[in-house]
Every structure is written in structure tokens, then in C-alpha cells.
């Protein structure tokens with residue numbers, strides 16, 4: 209009898225390992241695709257990537273929920289060092305095609321490695337999504353090759369670039385924190401609240417990304433300088449003009465001004481109001 213329980217526990221642990229590994233893989237895919245999305249000027253192509261990123265969020269949530277159900281905590285940390293970024297967008301989309309191929313390969317092998325029926329079914333469903341994603345990325349790659357000049361953003365690295373990347377990364381880090389709480393929370397009302405906060409922050413991240421792509425400012429976290437976020441940015445006219453464009457009167461900003469101020473000591477409102 210004892211041996212049987214050990215066998216069952218080992219099997220559950222193996223499934224939990226698989227699920228946690230996949231949460232990580234999906235998380236990397238989400239961030240990588242969001243970054244790539246904001247490097248593409250063509251709105252339609254950008255929308256295609258956004259849809260894929262949303263499906264990866266669903267995958268991540270499914271894997272994480274199953275791991276929590278099986279009794280595990282799921283740790284989620286920022287993965288910006290894991291993503292393929294700061295390169296020519298055509299090359300980056302090729303990396304996305306590769307990532308989808310790898311996901312299909314890994315998930316297919318996992319179907320036989322777990323004896324949890326729900327996990328098996330999830331994997332089967334998700335593999336079909338990943339195959340579809342691969343085809344969409346192939347289409348995007350062809351379109352970008354055709355219009356190489358128009359769609360590839362090439363911006364100079366300056367303080368505006370660094371600051372907007374800083375804002376974008378800051379929102380991402382915040383979202384990671386909230387999603388971690390959301391996934392591990394068992395109280396459904398708190399869970400709903402975390403989901404609400406995550407979505408609001410995602411919208412804000414989206415606004416920052418849209419402003420960047422519109423202005424042709426490259427998304428690349430490596431451009432962030434250490435000292436950004438201090439008062440000297442008040443004097444940068446070019447940052448003001450970019451921020452004024454998207455941040456001053458939006459309702460979501462009003463709701464989150466306080467939170468943002470708590471995090472870094474000033475709000476975007478402080479920056480955009482003229483002295």
C-alpha cells in the first residue's frame with residue numbers, strides 16, 4: 209500500500225514539474241511576442257501577434273491552474289533575460305517560428321510523460337494552437353520581408369528611447385507580481401481583483417507600447433539606463449511630447465496614478481504638467 213502511494217505521489221510530482229516548466233515557456237513566449245509586436249508598424253500584423261500573445265496567456269493560465277490544483281505553488285519571475293529581443297524584426301519573427309516549433313515538440317513528448325488525463329487533454333489542445341501560431345508567424349515573416357523598409361523600425365538610442373523602455377518594463381514587472389498573486393490565490397474574490405489589476409496594467413503597457421511603435425521608438429530593455437526615473441527627466445522636452453500624447457488624460461491613468469506614485473515617487477501626471 210505504501211509503495212502505491214509513493215508511486216502516485218511521484219506521478220503527481222512529475223506532472224507538476226511539467227506544468228511549471230510550461231508556465232515558464234508560455235511566460236517567455238508572451239513577453240517575447242509583446243516586445244516583437246511593438247516593433248511592427250503595420251497595425252494588422254501587430255493585431256495578429258496580439259491575438260497569439262493572448263492565447264499564450266490562456267495557455268499559461270491553464271498550466272498554472274492545473275499545477276495549483278494538484279497542490280503546488282507556482283512561482284512567476286520576470287523573464288526579460290530569456291527573450292529574443294533587440295534585433296532586426298525579421299530575424300526576431302524567425303525566432304518566434306522556432307519557438308512555436310519547439311513548443312509543439314516539447315508538449316508532444318509530455319503527453320506520454322504524464323498520466324494526468326486533464327494535463328494530457330490540455331497539451332493536445334494547446335499543441336493545435338501552437339501549430340496555428342507557427343503558421344501565422346510564417347505569414348507575418350513573409351509580409352515583413354515584402355515590406356521590409358516600411359515595417360522595420362530603426363530608431364536612434366537616446367533618453368526618450370531609454371525612458372519609454374523603462375516605463376514599459378516597469379509595467380511588465382508590475383504585471384508579473386500581480387499575475388503571481390492571481391495564479392496562487394484561492395479566494396475567488398481576491399482572484400478577481402488581481403485579474404482586474406492585471407488587465408488594467410496590461411492596457412497601460414499596451415498604451416505605452418502603442419505610443420512607442422507610433423513614434424518609431426524601438427522596444428529594447430537594454431536601452432534602459434540605470435539613473436532613469438529621477439527628477440532630471442523633467443527637463444527633457446522630447447519625452448514630454450511623447451508622454452503628453454498618450455498619458456495625460458486617459459481614464460486608466462487617473463485610476464492608477466496613486467499606485468504608480470507609490471512605486472516610484474512621481475506620476476506621469478507630474479511629468480506632463482508644465483512647470
Ligand SMILES: [Fe+2]
Pocket residue numbers: 234237263264267311334338
Ligand atoms: Fe502557448
Ligand SMILES: [Fe+2]
Pocket residue numbers: 237260264308311337338341342
Ligand atoms: Fe504559441
